[in-house]
């Protein structure tokens with residue numbers, strides 16, 4: 338029996354649930370948060386973030402989500418999945434870093450930023466308070482980001498919900514959208530700093546290198562020179578930490594704009610609170626408004642409709 342286990346990034350369980358919603362089965366085993374059954378493969382999602390694919394079709398189904406895989410326990414490529422080995426003294430080099438935000442949030446855009454921090458600006462950027470953005474709250478992000486934007490050569494791309502939903506309905510995966518945005522942001526920064534070149538480009542890894550380049554194989558200009566991938570790249574170079582802060586700032590600004598449209602602050606993430614908020618928007622403002630501010634294919638849409646229908650039938 339084929340058996341493949343993927344470890345998913347927490348925010349991406351939503352994608353799996355959405356994808357297999359039609360094949361959902363009830364499984365009350367401990368730690369199981371979602372289960373689905375296809376003719377030749379059973380899919381089980383655990384609260385630990387691990388997803389097991391069992392059966393003849395395991396390879397085929399797991400490969401759909403490989404872009405999200407951090408480790409594949411049956412696969413020797415484990416070492417690869419944490420990314421490239423970085424050169425010594427990497428944190429002291431001149432680097433363009435790139436990162437994205439919003440991929441796991443039902444409401445709001447995907448934002449991608451690329452930032453160039455040359456070696457002689459590392460100290461200045463550090464003094465601005467840049468560190469791993471996961472250690473910074475939204476208030477700190479709002480304070481630091483404008484200084485970074487004014488100080489560093491960067492590119493910032495916001496993929497709003499209407500465009501996102503359009504691309505998604507035409508069959509583009511989130512992985513492909515992200516790869517296209519990263520490539521575009523990196524291209525912009527390289528053009529801005531030309532003829533200067535960074536020592537390296539570091540992408541906060543969301544896909545294996547091969548998958549990433551497959552996604553962008555039809556792009557006119559593909560950035561390949563000195564590109565490295567690493568998970569937790571924010572900790573490897575301040576340029577990625579800076580990119581992460583700018584991307585999160587852009588996400589917050591767009592969430593402010595969308596919150597103004599609906600008339601109350603939108604919830605981040607994809608939790609049950611989000612389902613309830615989405616149901617409220619359906620009820621008060623209708624489906625078109627909800628669609629224009631949300632990632633429509635997420636499981637939250639179906640859950641919100643169910644809440645809405647239960648309410649309406651009472």
Ligand code: MG
Nearest residue numbers: 436437541542
């Ligand atoms: Mg990232």
